[in-house]
Amino acid sequence: xxxxxxxxxxxxxxxxxxxxxxxxxxxxxxxxxxxxxxxxxxxxxxxxxxxxxxxxxxxxxxxxxxxxxxxxxxxxxxxxxxxxxxxxxxxxxxxxxxxxxxxxxxxxxxxxxxxxxxxxxxxxxxxxxxxxxxxxxxxxxxxx
Amino acid sequence: xxxxxxxxxxxxxxxxxxxxxxxxxxxxxxxxxxxxxxxxxxxxxxxxxxxxxxxxxxxxxxxxxxxxxxxxxxxxxxxxxxxxxxxxxxxxxxxxxxxxxxxxxxxxxxxxxxxxxxxxxxxxxxxxxxxxxxxxxxxxxxxx
DNA sequence: CGTACACCCTTGAAATTCTCAAGCATTTCC
DNA sequence: GGAAATGCTTGAGAATTTCAAGGGTGTACG
Numbered sequence: 001x002x003x004x005x006x007x008x009x010x011x012x013x014x015x016x017x018x019x020x021x022x023x024x025x026x027x028x029x030x031x032x033x034x035x036x037x038x039x040x041x042x043x044x045x046x047x048x049x050x051x052x053x054x055x056x057x058x059x060x061x062x063x064x065x066x067x068x069x070x071x072x073x074x075x076x077x078x079x080x081x082x083x084x085x086x087x088x089x090x091x092x093x094x095x096x097x098x099x100x101x102x103x104x105x106x107x108x109x110x111x112x113x114x115x116x117x118x119x120x121x122x123x124x125x126x127x128x129x130x131x132x133x134x135x136x137x138x139x140x141x142x143x144x
Numbered sequence: 145x146x147x148x149x150x151x152x153x154x155x156x157x158x159x160x161x162x163x164x165x166x167x168x169x170x171x172x173x174x175x176x177x178x179x180x181x182x183x184x185x186x187x188x189x190x191x192x193x194x195x196x197x198x199x200x201x202x203x204x205x206x207x208x209x210x211x212x213x214x215x216x217x218x219x220x221x222x223x224x225x226x227x228x229x230x231x232x233x234x235x236x237x238x239x240x241x242x243x244x245x246x247x248x249x250x251x252x253x254x255x256x257x258x259x260x261x262x263x264x265x266x267x268x269x270x271x272x273x274x275x276x277x278x279x280x281x282x283x284x285x286x287x288x
Numbered sequence: 289c290g291t292a293c294a295c296c297c298t299t300g301a302a303a304t305t306c307t308c309a310a311g312c313a314t315t316t317c318c
Numbered sequence: 319g320g321a322a323a324t325g326c327t328t329g330a331g332a333a334t335t336t337c338a339a340g341g342g343t344g345t346a347c348g
Contacts, residue, residue, distance in 0.1 A: 123147055128276060235342070
């Protein structure tokens, strides 16, 4: 569909973009005393969506469920999340953020929004970018 | 400079973009019998650039030099890279890819180029995207 | 010159993260 | 009701990572 060398350049750009964002996040994670894997799970729990079973979180993170179990325990110990039984299936545990957890998550989101190199673009440019990325991702109507 | 909610959406898109690319890579890494951290170091060694001191690789990966030392040993055992003394400074060791290492690295690059969602865009769209990303990253003349 | 200091890499020990293999509880299918 | 399947947890072990210590090399200063 397109020239592969150009695609390679774009891939590189996306990689460095992600890299810079992560570099920024590292600082905040230190101040919050959060380790990367734990923060990763925290980020994965979407407060707006239905509570997610641990199994599902493990799939999305490409790791063993037992690993999620450990991280979930750490989040609970920090008071950032809670395990809740699934309303219909007694086997399933879901992970839900506490108020404190949502605040931390919002703080991370805030930081990413303000510190991302993408924030340097004008609104018009951002809209263009959004459209291009939506097309690439196959989500022409994108939800946040 | 721009509406923060829109920026947030963009950040999310970049994250999922990176996620999908990594998901694709995981398959290849399995077939190459490469683990993620080792592949990460392999990727970081740019064959086109001057040989990089281990110290510098550690900084770029935000990890301890001893960690790089271990990964470098693994790459050497696999015949993918070699340690070379620095021509001017006897303390420094640099890491250089072997021919086999370069082939593996090229294969990874190839995969990313063809499997990335960005490959779905037309050449014109890719050029637009390239321009926007260059501006965001502050590299108006970008090198691959 | 030579001594002190700084820098770079390596090694060993310990902590964290991750996977694998049971094991228990609950659901589903007959 | 009972067998099989699913979901989470626990324990053991491997892999990754960091920290602390040490040896080798370069640099500055007397």
